[in-house]
Amino acid sequence: MASADQIVLQFFPLSTSLSAKVHPLVIFNICDCFVRRPDQAERVIGTLLGSVLPDGSVDIRNSYVVPHNESSDQVALDIDYHHNMLSSHQKVNPKEVIVGWFSTGFGVTGGSALIHEFYSREVANPVHLTVDTGFTNGEASIKAFLSVNLSLGDQQLAAQFQEIPLDLRMVEAERVGFDILKTTSVDKLPTDMEGMEASMERLLALIDDTYKYVDDVVEGRVAPDNAIGRFISDSVSSIPKISPPAFDKLVNDSLQDQLLLLYLSSITRTQLSLAEKLNTAAQIL
Numbered sequence: 001m002a003s004a005d006q007i008v009l010q011f012f013p014l015s016t017s018l019s020a021k022v023h024p025l026v027i028f029n030i031c032d033c034f035v036r037r038p039d040q041a042e043r044v045i046g047t048l049l050g051s052v053l054p055d056g057s058v059d060i061r062n063s064y065v066v067p068h069n070e071s072s073d074q075v076a077l078d079i080d081y082h083h084n085m086l087s088s089h090q091k092v093n094p095k096e097v098i099v100g101w102f103s104t105g106f107g108v109t110g111g112s113a114l115i116h117e118f119y120s121r122e123v124a125n126p127v128h129l130t131v132d133t134g135f136t137n138g139e140a141s142i143k144a145f146l147s148v149n150l151s152l153g154d155q156q157l158a159a160q161f162q163e164i165p166l167d168l169r170m171v172e173a174e175r176v177g178f179d180i181l182k183t184t185s186v187d188k189l190p191t192d193m194e195g196m197e198a199s200m201e202r203l204l205a206l207i208d209d210t211y212k213y214v215d216d217v218v219e220g221r222v223a224p225d226n227a228i229g230r231f232i233s234d235s236v237s238s239i240p241k242i243s244p245p246a247f248d249k250l251v252n253d254s255l256q257d258q259l260l261l262l263y264l265s266s267i268t269r270t271q272l273s274l275a276e277k278l279n280t281a282a283q284i285l
Contacts, residue, residue, distance in 0.1 A: 019165040020127050020144040021053075022060040026102075027131060027142065027168075033065040034104045034133045042070075045103040045115060047082060048129060049089060049096040058099050058127050062089065066101075075111045077118060100127030106134060108145060108161045116147050116161075128161060142166065192258075 026048065033044045046065035053059050064085045067078040089096060101119045103112065107130060119126040128145040145161040210232060216222040217229075242250075 018056065018146060019167065020058040020060060020129070021167045021169050022129065022142070022144075024168065024170045026060050026063045026129075029063050030102055030104065030129075030131050031133060034131075043104040045077075045101060047086065047098055047119075048100040048102055048127060049086075050099045051095060051097060052099065060099060060127070060129065062093075062096055063102060064089065070111055075114045077115070079118075098123045098126070100129060102129040102131065104131050104133045106130070106132045106141070107143070112161065113147075120147070127164075129166075142168070 030044070030046070033046065037044050044065050045068055046063055048060050049062040049064075050058060050060040066082045066085075069076040086098065098119070100123070101115060103109075103115070108128070112128065116126065116128055125146060128147070130143050130145070132141045144164050144166040146164050148160045148162050213222065213228070214232070217224045
């Protein structure tokens, strides 16, 4: 006869609606901290700041590194430094609170559970953001995780990290820099013209995708979506009707203005450099 008292193994899965949004400033800051890390450190970890949006998603807007010592079986964080940095950040922007923590490297490691346990005491359901600065798969992959508890009755056995959707929120100018950062190596930074060319190529690809979608809807291969149709209509109506020669003249005039500004700024830098050298020479004489 089976016993009436049973111990149940419980696993609490994540809600599919949970997601995170990260701004490029956070990624650039993490990479900069990794480059400046101590020689003996294999990775850097730190705190993520932001807010929880009304839809439940986590908006990650800022970060700072936290000094730590790590071995195979333990991790020591500088908690005083962490609290001092948090206090300084909240003096500037009190709306930013702790939303999780970050680490460099590919995926979750053995010491991640210990660090996550500390941040679980700082905030409920902290997000763990990983940035692969080692380019394991040929690029800097970025992932977000949440911890899920595995319990046996009332006793917690372990914590499992589950990946959640991550949205990189950036404007076009930030995306150009991020695309360069993702690659393993580059010969040189792109010029303004090369950046514009890359942006135009992406724009043409988006126009081709839109053209194909409209064609598929007209031919009946795809079910129409009223929201997408209104968005396309608003985008097309927002573009002024202008002839190709007038458009070329507008672009060329704008380009000449930008080149003139670059020339004037170069002259200014040269003049300031000469004035500094003359001032130094006068002081020596």
